[in-house]
Amino acid sequence: MARGMVIVGAGECGGRAALALRDLGYEGPVTLVGDEPHPPYERPPLSKDAMVSDAPEIRAIASDEVLAEKSIRHIHSVQAVAIDREAHKVRLSDGSVLPYDKLLLATGSTPRKLPMPGLGRRCVYLRTFADALAIRAHLRAGRRVAIVGGGFIGLELAAAARKLGAAVTVIEAQPRILMRGVPAEIAEIIHDAHVAEGVDILCCDGIASIADDGNEVRVTLAGGREIVADLAIIGIGAVPVTGLAAEAGLVIDNGIAVDAELRTGDPDIFAAGDCCSFPLAVYGGRRVRLEAWRNAQEQGALAARNMLGAGEAHAAVPWFWSDQYGLSLQIAGLADEGRSIVRRDLGDGAFILFHLAEDGRLVAASGIGPGNAVARDIRLAEMLIAKRAQPAPEALGSQAIKLKSLLAA
Amino acid sequence: MSDWVAACAAGDIDEEDVMRFDHGGRTFAIYRSPDDEYFATDGLCTHEKVHLADGLVMDDIIECPKHNGRFNYKTGDARGAPVCVNLRTYPVKVDAGKVLVQIG
Ligand SMILES: Cc1cc2nc3c(=O)[nH]c(=O)nc-3n(C[C@H](O)[C@H](O)[C@H](O)COP(=O)(O)OP(=O)(O)OC[C@H]3O[C@@H](n4cnc5c(N)ncnc54)[C@H](O)[C@@H]3O)c2cc1C
Numbered sequence: 001m002a003r004g005m006v007i008v009g010a011g012e013c014g015g016r017a018a019l020a021l022r023d024l025g026y027e028g029p030v031t032l033v034g035d036e037p038h039p040p041y042e043r044p045p046l047s048k049d050a051m052v053s054d055a056p057e058i059r060a061i062a063s064d065e066v067l068a069e070k071s072i073r074h075i076h077s078v079q080a081v082a083i084d085r086e087a088h089k090v091r092l093s094d095g096s097v098l099p100y101d102k103l104l105l106a107t108g109s110t111p112r113k114l115p116m117p118g119l120g121r122r123c124v125y126l127r128t129f130a131d132a133l134a135i136r137a138h139l140r141a142g143r144r145v146a147i148v149g150g151g152f153i154g155l156e157l158a159a160a161a162r163k164l165g166a167a168v169t170v171i172e173a174q175p176r177i178l179m180r181g182v183p184a185e186i187a188e189i190i191h192d193a194h195v196a197e198g199v200d201i202l203c204c205d206g207i208a209s210i211a212d213d214g215n216e217v218r219v220t221l222a223g224g225r226e227i228v229a230d231l232a233i234i235g236i237g238a239v240p241v242t243g244l245a246a247e248a249g250l251v252i253d254n255g256i257a258v259d260a261e262l263r264t265g266d267p268d269i270f271a272a273g274d275c276c277s278f279p280l281a282v283y284g285g286r287r288v289r290l291e292a293w294r295n296a297q298e299q300g301a302l303a304a305r306n307m308l309g310a311g312e313a314h315a316a317v318p319w320f321w322s323d324q325y326g327l328s329l330q331i332a333g334l335a336d337e338g339r340s341i342v343r344r345d346l347g348d349g350a351f352i353l354f355h356l357a358e359d360g361r362l363v364a365a366s367g368i369g370p371g372n373a374v375a376r377d378i379r380l381a382e383m384l385i386a387k388r389a390q391p392a393p394e395a396l397g398s399q400a401i402k403l404k405s406l407l408a409a
Numbered sequence: 410m411s412d413w414v415a416a417c418a419a420g421d422i423d424e425e426d427v428m429r430f431d432h433g434g435r436t437f438a439i440y441r442s443p444d445d446e447y448f449a450t451d452g453l454c455t456h457e458k459v460h461l462a463d464g465l466v467m468d469d470i471i472e473c474p475k476h477n478g479r480f481n482y483k484t485g486d487a488r489g490a491p492v493c494v495n496l497r498t499y500p501v502k503v504d505a506g507k508v509l510v511q512i513g
């Protein structure tokens with residue numbers, strides 16, 4: 001009898017992979033092991049809609065009923081603690097052992113910890129639904145929130161906290177918010193939106209010390225300024241969860257290293273989603289690790305196909321979005337691949353920056369605007385990037401020329 | 410059976426494109442296919458209630474502008490993560506240059 005497929009990590013990627021195995025017609029055992037108590041759920045709402053709702057709810061990727069209906073065994077609240085590659089077995093924290101034919105590691109990432117003393121129970125991170133509930137309980141008028149880190153999660157939380165009436169200070173050590181991956185012109189629009197909503201953004205100032213007495217957090221900046229808050233939320237990035245893979249002797253290189261088919265050095269072990277680094281074909285095989293929802297989805301599905309022997313290489317273009325107030329940002333590709341920028345205005349303050357490589361190839365597009373104003377053109381840009389197109393800069397910059405027409409060219 | 414409602418002029422929508430149409434407190438999306446046929450579905454994505462008319466039409470697929478969920482707008486079928494609930498579709502006809510939708 002088949003030992004079946006085991007997936008470690010019941011998040012976006014693991015959940016999608018399990019569903020994909022069944023959609024592909026695989027009939028052997030599928031077991032999803034997760035250390036959270038919930039069925040696989042979507043994380044993006046945790047810093048957006050769910051955070052401003054009176055009673056945040058989980059948005060499941062596959063509910064318990066769906067998992068049962070598809071004969072996907074979900075072992076929850078349990079950690080995978082060791083892999084015996086020789087015997088093809090995974091040992092769990094409850095002492096049980098799962099045999100596998102193919103194993104997928106979809107262990108995700110976890111918030112980077114602020115490496116300093118003084119943090120206590122009023123200093124929190126956001127990754128899980130449980131984290132979100134704990135934060136939500138503090139967000140209301142009269143509360144003071146300090147957000148350490150001007151990245152996406154911190155800024156989305158700042159917007160949510162303002163909506164709920166809390167006073168918000170964002171502390172960013174870099175010269176500006178969203179330093180990583182977002183062009184300055186777009187970061188400035190987001191910065192201004194936060195300031196207009198009453199958020200205090202402090203850039204260029206690192207943290208000298210933190211003192212948390214359990215009721216109040218006192219953050220002292222290198223420049224001498226002191227911020228007192230009821231809650232400090234730390235959002236300084238994420239690190240891949242690689243311990244299990246490393247213990248098993250798999251190669252770690254900014255994440256669990258996999259090839260274009262998402263396979264580790266062990267032919268029967270795959271890794272996908274936030275936890276893995278992989279060669280990105282669209283940039284000549286540059287090794288990257290993405291922390292993005294659609295990537296987790298796509299890689300979960302691709303890993304499932306390859307666990308069943310498809311031998312298919314990853315070919316997607318990275319894509320990311322963020323919502324803050326009424327603004328939506330979308331980025332296709334990695335902007336740092338570009339050498340020059342062409343701007344296209346779409347009206348209503350919405351615009352897209354096209355990032356071109358030295359040879360004129362379109363390598364990324366970043367857009368921002370109200371609602372979903374940039375969505376269509378970002379999607380078309382993504383297809384142009386995938387085609388490795390070299391569109392004329394004048395055409396990209398002119399609203400009169402439809403991007404769809406460039407795609408046909 | 411309810412009446413046919415005029416949504417727009419046939420020329421208001423480009424080929425392989427979509428337009429939003431609000432009527433009686435509801436919102437719809439009206440499509441013109443690459444082979445010049447017209448279709449109508451509910452206006453909001455079944456994932457997060459976003460207006461599909463801001464999305465991209467390719468062949469017989471409408472892609473949601475928010476998270477790229479896909480539907481076949483001719484049948485309403487959900488065509489891939491994150492959408493799993495189908496869209497409702499409505500009969501459409503073109504009469505004297507007007508696009509009419511039968512809103513049930
Ligand atoms: C608050 C928030 C907002 C976000 N917003 C956006 C957004 O707007 N746009 C966007 O593109 N992306 C966004 N993301 C990122 C996106 O959610 C992630 O890229 C995605 O969740 C990655 O999926 P994953 O399955 O790889 O990892 P995860 O979703 O992190 O799932 C991994 C799971 O594995 C579990 N696990 C780890 N090790 C073990 C073990 N040994 N045994 C058992 N279980 C284990 C973890 O606890 C976790 O449940 C956001 C993330 C967060 C946290």
Ligand code: FES
Binds near residue numbers: 455456474475477
């Ligand atoms: S709102 Fe349409 S895919 Fe999410």
